[in-house]
Amino acid sequence: MRKALKMVVCGALLLAALFSLSAFTSAPSAHAATLGMNPHTTPTGTTAHVVSYASIPPDGPNCPRTVQKGDRGSAVKLAQQSVNWFYNHTNLRSLVRGKGILPIAEDGIFGQRTKDAIMAFQEWDYPAAGSIDGIVGPTTWHALYHC
Incomplete structure (x- = not known):
């Protein structure tokens, strides 16, 4: 009986290890690779994925918590770091040039400048999505590659 229980536990641990490994070996996003966010190259013949923002669940299970003006904490700091990354590595810089909006302090305090x-x-x-509200919810977390 003890040997059978040991085999079941070992089998469960093996399955858990294989499942965990599969999360790290999935194919990289072509869009992320073009932004330099993914160290892997995009396989030949693939194209960038297209995401319908309407298909993102309202409370994405893998998203950090929704943050907005007045909030504080690590989720706010993650949002600030991510927006600064896009500012430094994409053409977002050209959109905000001269407006004094970016870069922002990565202090974990969601103030007006962060909004x-x-x-x-x-x-x-995603200008056509109609949700330019300054709130970092599932749609924005997804766009920032965090869910």
């Missing part, structure tokens, strides 16, 4: 930066990012990334 303005999030709105600029939303306008740059």
Whole structure:
């Protein structure tokens, strides 16, 4: 009986290890690779994925918590770091040039300047989505590659 239980536990651990490994070996996003966010190259013949923002669940299970003006904490800091990354590595810089919006302090405090930066990012990334509100919810977290 003890040997059978040991085999079941070992089998479960093996399956868990294989499942965990599969999360790290999935194919990289072509869009992320073009932005330099993915160290892997895009396979020949593939194209960037197209995401319908309407298909993102309202409370994405893998998204950080929704943050907005007045919030503080690590989720706010992650949003600030991510928007600054896009500012430094994409043409978002040309959209906000001369407006004094970006870069922003990565202090974990969601103030007016952070809200303005999030709105600029939303306008740059998905202007047709109609949700340029300065709130970092599932749609914006997805656009920032965090869910």
